[in-house]
Amino acid sequence: MNVQIYMDHAATTPVRREVVNAMLPFFTDRFGNPSSPYREGMEARQVIDRARSQVAEVLGASPEEITFTGCGTEADNWALVGAAEMGRRRGRHIITSSVEHHAVLNSCRYLEQRGYRVTYLPVSEEGVVFVEDLRRALRRDTILVSIMTANNEVGSIQPIAQLAEAAHERGALFHTYSVHAFAHISLSVEELQVDLLSASGHKFGGPKGVGFLYIRDGVSLEPFLHGGGQESGRRAGTENVAEIVGMGEAARLSAIRMEERAVHVGQLRNYLIRRMRREIPLCRLNGSQENRLPGNASFCFAFVDGSALVLRLGADGICASGASACTAGSGQPSHVLLAMGLPGELAAGSLRLTLGEENTRAQIDRVVERIAVHVAELRSRSPAYEEFRQGRAHRGILRYFPGNG
Numbered sequence: 001m002n003v004q005i006y007m008d009h010a011a012t013t014p015v016r017r018e019v020v021n022a023m024l025p026f027f028t029d030r031f032g033n034p035s036s037p038y039r040e041g042m043e044a045r046q047v048i049d050r051a052r053s054q055v056a057e058v059l060g061a062s063p064e065e066i067t068f069t070g071c072g073t074e075a076d077n078w079a080l081v082g083a084a085e086m087g088r089r090r091g092r093h094i095i096t097s098s099v100e101h102h103a104v105l106n107s108c109r110y111l112e113q114r115g116y117r118v119t120y121l122p123v124s125e126e127g128v129v130f131v132e133d134l135r136r137a138l139r140r141d142t143i144l145v146s147i148m149t150a151n152n153e154v155g156s157i158q159p160i161a162q163l164a165e166a167a168h169e170r171g172a173l174f175h176t177y178s179v180h181a182f183a184h185i186s187l188s189v190e191e192l193q194v195d196l197l198s199a200s201g202h203k204f205g206g207p208k209g210v211g212f213l214y215i216r217d218g219v220s221l222e223p224f225l226h227g228g229g230q231e232s233g234r235r236a237g238t239e240n241v242a243e244i245v246g247m248g249e250a251a252r253l254s255a256i257r258m259e260e261r262a263v264h265v266g267q268l269r270n271y272l273i274r275r276m277r278r279e280i281p282l283c284r285l286n287g288s289q290e291n292r293l294p295g296n297a298s299f300c301f302a303f304v305d306g307s308a309l310v311l312r313l314g315a316d317g318i319c320a321s322g323a324s325a326c327t328a329g330s331g332q333p334s335h336v337l338l339a340m341g342l343p344g345e346l347a348a349g350s351l352r353l354t355l356g357e358e359n360t361r362a363q364i365d366r367v368v369e370r371i372a373v374h375v376a377e378l379r380s381r382s383p384a385y386e387e388f389r390q391g392r393a394h395r396g397i398l399r400y401f402p403g404n405g
């Protein structure tokens with residue numbers, strides 16, 4: 001496959017060469033089971049513990065607070081279901097937001113079917129949860145609050161420290177889905193004061209099929225998988241040694257010059273946003289200009305079918321996504337954009353470009369140029385756009401494009 005321009009880093013990231021090299025021996029010569037009592041086993045145990053320290057260090061956590069899982073989704077399911085079961089006697093109320101990833105939302109639906117009550121907090125136009133809304137929603141029987149660190153679709157960063165503080169005042173645990181923020185922006189569990197934090201290896205230069213859950217010392221969770229005593233009895237199943245090693249190495253590398261990299265990627269993103277706004281009519285930036293993940297640029301175009309645009313870019317060798325990779329093909333407008341107050345017809349015209357450090361300005365120039373061509377072409381076939389152009393209908397849409405159009 002010849003990927004020309006990859007701008008979908010929120011879907012997955014290329015595995016770093018150093019990470020591949022670190023993993024390879026554990027698929028071949030060094031294949032021991034970490035539970036075995038001889039040298040090969042002890043060696044595997046040691047490299048897992050090193051990876052645990054590498055991940056912990058990025059968060060300012062201690063290694064015993066990190067448990068490896070089979071993916072980010074598993075870590076979310078475990079955090080939600082494990083905390084709900086553990087807190088069952090105290091209460092059955094959970095609070096989350098309306099813009100969470102489906103790994104959290106569908107875990108909440110599962111719990112609702114089992115007698116738990118879930119409150120879904122609204123968000124601002126920029127996709128941010130209001131701390132006051134959380135305070136009002138907290139009850140005596142609230143056992144868990146789960147709010148993502150940063151949104152996967154529009155990149156908005158949530159006020160996690162304040163939200164966690166509000167939850168703790170009422171005795172609830174606080175979980176955050178950090179899959180798109182961990183190793184991209186600096187996160188400290190001491191500053192954030194979260195109890196549970198989940199992330200996934202393949203969103204920061206590691207392999208797919210491995211993730212972790214941070215569990216604050218003193219917090220106990222019902223195990224999610226039952227079996228052997230691996231991971232201190234918290235997560236049964238033989239450890240995925242090679243991938244855990246890979247994720248540890250990716251975490252270690254990401255911590256080197258993280259701030260500098262975030263600034264660099266943020267500058268590329270700002271360049272992209274500036275050009276898009278200047279050159280494409282009726283193009284809206286979703287979320288806030290400043291308070292967003294460094295690599296995220298999410299747009300809505302009026303009178304354009306976002307999935308058609310993504311397909312055309314794909315044919316040009318440009319990898320992008322609609323609102324998110326997971327809902328692609330569902331034909332549904334993004335629940336995140338709807339929760340942010342966008343009308344369905346605009347939400348259906350969304351495009352997410354997520355940049356990584358290897359992207360260049362020349363690539364951005366090419367992408368903007370192709371988007372301009374496709375947007376104009378798709379609009380030329382839209383009867384609604386024709387009506388709009390002639391001033392006959394759809395003028396209300398202009399309010400979503402201040403200073404543009």
Ligand SMILES: *Cc1c(COP(=O)(O)O)cnc(C)c1O
Binds near residue numbers: 201209326
């Ligand atoms: C990031 C992401 C997830 C969560 O991480 P996994 O390790 O893949 O579970 C799930 N689905 C999609 C589409 C994602 O982009």
